[in-house]
Amino acid sequence: MVSTTSEIISQFVINQYKDGNYQTPLIIGINGPQGSGKTTTCEQVVTELSQKLAANVIALSIDDFLLTHNDQEKISRANPGNKLLEFRGLPGTHDIKLGSHILQSICNQLPIQIPHYDKSLHNGRGDRAPTSKWTLISSPIDIVLFEGWSLGFKHLSETCLKHIYESSLKYSSKSHLPSHKLEHLLTVNNFLKEYEREWYPYIDAFIHLDAKDINYAYEWRLQQEHTMRKRGLSGMSDAEVRDFVDRYMPAYELYVPALRDKCLFCSNDWDRDEDMGKLQREEHRMHKERSLRILLDRNRKVIDVFKNVL
Template sequence: MSFGPEIVDDKSPICIPFILKRLGERQRIQHLNSKQHLSAESGKPPPFVIGLNGVQGVGKTTLVGQLAKALRSQHGLETLVVSIDDFYLTHDDQKALAASQPDNKLVACRGEPGTHDMKLASAFLEAVVRGKPARIPQYDKSAYAGEGDRVPETQWKVVNGPGQPKVEVVLLEGWCVGFRPLSSMEITAKWMAPSRTLQQHDLQDLEFVNGRLQSYEAITSLFDAFIHIDAEDLEWVYDWRMEQEVNLIRERGSGMTREQVVKFVDAYYPAYELYASKLRQGVFADKLSCHLRLMVSKDRRVKETFII
């Protein structure tokens, strides 16, 4: 028996029409200039790439599953769901990163921008966009007593392989997807202003993470549309995570304490304090009405909808 919060799907009925409208508009443009937009590898239009950012605990994993199911079964679109979590650095590379920044708590373990292998992510998505066969990386968060490691490549699933249908829609989801780097002046201003977690870190450590975020731009530039599941109050992520742990304790007999949850969320909350406000303004500088932002209340239900 589950004691978790009631799951109400009030988001996919908003997201699906948004996706289909954006996709239809792109298809019309491709029809006018088809030769330029055809995939060099498959002779077909490249897949429609959607970035999806959801604050942790808001239910983004459930949402992308619902979106993929609807796009496949109701609209006949071969849809691939990929998580930014599967592009975390290998255990050895994460250890090396932490050792190179021994005083920087932000990169002591996986989580913050800068702890993903963005060369791997870029190579994977670029192959999918070109219609080429590609292996989907997988990451095992339970490896090394919870420190995590990448699953051997021999176990990765293949898409766009011989005899397989070509991917038509890609959904890349993650809590930091779409975050864009700030200027040094912006970082300094946020660090000096009152905040929950930023003063726990040296300014140079925040600037290090911000510099690493530059490599994520190659992924963001591939997005044709963006969906942002936002929270009216970002600090609800602490309560939402605690709800998950209480549910785990009831179902399995173990889970994090309140103190452990606060420590866990504190590890990635600085990125929210740095980048959430910019994301709310829109991820695109050159694409109008391609960013859907859903503001949710404490019960995770949609309160307001914005198209940017």
């Protein structure tokens, strides 16, 4: 019998929790494309772990840390013509200080209010909800499931990004990169350094929900939007959803390969070749038990499960 995504994640988290090689709380990073079911899965895992471990388990999303609508418009105006920063979601459109403050408060076991981002506001463009809708988290917290579509993405060197970009111009008719200027991609790439520096050190273990075909994201995101509209909430049209997801595709193209091939916790300066040094290989082996990749089909069913090994 094939296990569900929530069952696999729950067992992985239980193993990490019982291992005890972390400072309380245990923070599990979870990456997955838009619509892959991260939020629903996390809700299921929170319920299951709370029962099995008698632990205080919470779910947290990088969406909670998105800039307000007004601040997002400021980012857009500061980067004219950069479609990647025109709307919410891409690296550079989150409140890094707010996220760091909340993560540190959780680690210090301080009561904290978690912001709520309402994606239905401004005709589906979204905005941070008023503080009356924020969630008060009581301490002590044992486990945090921290999820996000781009969580775990790590910046590429300028040389590497330029090489990928130039290759896409010459050899790939399906690439989304040529739809954007190189300097716009480099701007987003540089923003990723803030996430790596300020947020990633909090992550103790990491799970990558990987789609067999990243283009499933279009269908999955449409399903989410249709569900939201059925609930009577404002949302984007189908054409707007496609335009919205289009803006995410370059990031998937640039950063998902590294999530598949490397361990999140390894250094960011080694290449995928046979000349990888002995110490770098050992670094990968030392951390592989802290990483998991779950491959999903079009219906979000589990195809395979991988531990990150060389």
